[in-house]
Amino acid sequence: MYDRKDAFYKKAKMEGFKSRAAYKLLELNKKHALFRSGDTVLDIGCAPGGWVQVVLQQKKSIVVGVDLLEVMNLEDTRFTFIQGDITEQATVEQVLEAAPVYDCVVSDAAPNTSGSKLLDHVNSVDLVRLIYSFTKKVLKKGGNFTFKVFEGEDRSDLVKDIKKDFDFCKMLRPEATRKKSFEMYIVLKGFKGNNE
Ligand SMILES: C[S@@+](CC[C@H](N)C(=O)[O-])C[C@H]1O[C@@H](n2cnc3c(N)ncnc32)[C@H](O)[C@@H]1O
Structure with a gap:
């Protein structure tokens, strides 16, 4: 069991x-300018x-959010929530x-963990591939894409397949990632465009 009430958990509570996970995106965006004011x-x-x-x-900025689960108590005229499976x-x-069309797509989506690192990795890679096949249809040329994946042997092929469509690719683990977690974030910038 991890300590649910770790420093980032407490900080999130205090700062509203x-x-x-908010601190992961704050760090990723500070380091790599994923989105800026006015973006969709x-x-x-x-x-x-x-x-x-x-x-x-x-x-x-305008945000469209999708999740299997409901988002509660987050009313904002610039936020549209869609409950469903992407x-x-x-x-x-x-x-x-x-x-x-979107200037930026971010995905923190991950399948429920099963206890098997291999199965979780494989399911995570499959989900990212499906997410990317949709992302490349809606991402503007020059746009940015950031996703989470559970580490494992198929990660390098996954990243290789996606990064060829972008000018820049960086892998990182934000500070707010739990020590024991095997998640990794991939930042891709400068989408070359959809040739389909
Ligand atoms: C780690 S949480 C995201 C936390 C979020 N970034 C935040 O800051 O509050 C991962 C979410 O991905 C969602 N998810 C997993 N598979 C999905 C799918 N196929 N379609 C939509 N959402 C999915 C889960 O329901 C879960 O709420």
Whole structure:
């Protein structure tokens, strides 16, 4: 068991963030300028809403968030929430209705962990591939994509396949990542465009 009440958990409570994960996006954005004021951002796997709050800190940005779970008590005219599975067509259609193109896509989505590191890794890679196949249809040329993946042997092929579509790629583990976690964040900038 991890200590749920670690420093980032307490900080999030004090500062009004809905998740400790908010600090991961703050760090990623500080280091790599993933989005800026005025951007339209798609947040995949957005519940309980910490990343949404981080994007909304930029006054003119718009966020569309998707999650299997509900996002509670996060009302903002610049935030549209869609409850659903991003791998399903009905959800994708709602996302497109909310905004047809995005300056930035961020995904903190991960399948439920099973206790098997290998299975969790494989499921995470599969989910990222599905998320990317949708992302490349909605991301603006020059746009940015950041995703989480559980580490394992297929990670390098996954990153290789996606990074060829971008000008810049960096892998990192933000400070707020729990020590025992095997998650990794991949930042991709400068989408070369959709040739489909
Ligand atoms: C670590 S949480 C995200 C935390 C969020 N970034 C925050 O700051 O509050 C991962 C989320 O991904 C969601 N998720 C997993 N698979 C999904 C899918 N196929 N479609 C939509 N959401 C999914 C889960 O329901 C979960 O809420």
